[in-house]
Amino acid sequence: MFKKWTKKEIWKAILCFAVYFVLVLATQLPGFLSPLYWAVFPVFSAFVAAGPLTCVMDMKRGFGSAALLPVLWFIVYRCMGELGMPQMWIWIFAVIAVGEAVRAVMSYKKLSSIRTCVPVMGLVPMGNIAPLYLSKAAFLERAAAEMDQEYVAALDMYGTEWMFILVLALSLAAAIASERISEKILKIDK
Numbered sequence: 001m002f003k004k005w006t007k008k009e010i011w012k013a014i015l016c017f018a019v020y021f022v023l024v025l026a027t028q029l030p031g032f033l034s035p036l037y038w039a040v041f042p043v044f045s046a047f048v049a050a051g052p053l054t055c056v057m058d059m060k061r062g063f064g065s066a067a068l069l070p071v072l073w074f075i076v077y078r079c080m081g082e083l084g085m086p087q088m089w090i091w092i093f094a095v096i097a098v099g100e101a102v103r104a105v106m107s108y109k110k111l112s113s114i115r116t117c118v119p120v121m122g123l124v125p126m127g128n129i130a131p132l133y134l135s136k137a138a139f140l141e142r143a144a145a146e147m148d149q150e151y152v153a154a155l156d157m158y159g160t161e162w163m164f165i166l167v168l169a170l171s172l173a174a175a176i177a178s179e180r181i182s183e184k185i186l187k188i189d190k
Contacts, residue, residue: 010150035154050178122175
């Protein structure tokens with residue numbers, strides 16, 4: 001990321017961010033209709049996030065390329081008044097740090113580092129719902145202030161350790177599949 005960007009790369013990165021942001025937001029919006037959907041939306045967001053992430057990581061193979069879109073997403077969401085719980089921030093920045101570390105350790109030049117990093121970074125939007133699984137009482141207390149009791153009770157039912165493991169596993173699988181599809185669409189060489 002410290003290498004000079006061309007105008008074409010800047011515009012491509014902006015386009016990737018716009019696609020990333022819109023698609024991740026689109027996967028979250030139906031969550032208000034169903035507590036089950038809200039509990040599992042990370043599977044869908046991981047799938048749609050993988051394409052733009054793959055594009056940016058292939059375009060700029062260096063430090064920061066993995067973090068670029070998730071950090072911008074976080075900034076915009078905070079400006080929108082979202083991500084109000086510290087546990088959400090911890091999840092997001094822990095995942096970003098792990099993704100960047102994976103990329104650095106595996107070598108920025110290798111396709112395998114993209115293949116490994118994209119599924120990890122696809123978990124960033126899960127920060128919105130991670131407190132349901134990791135600090136359920138605090139999450140439900142905040143949810144009760146914004147949502148009706150029936151919805152909150154259903155969230156309580158879905159906020160289990162097993163559901164967390166299932167959502168995490170399915171999110172990783174969805175991101176892996178989407179990353180491979182994105183490789184083919186973007187014609188990324190090995």
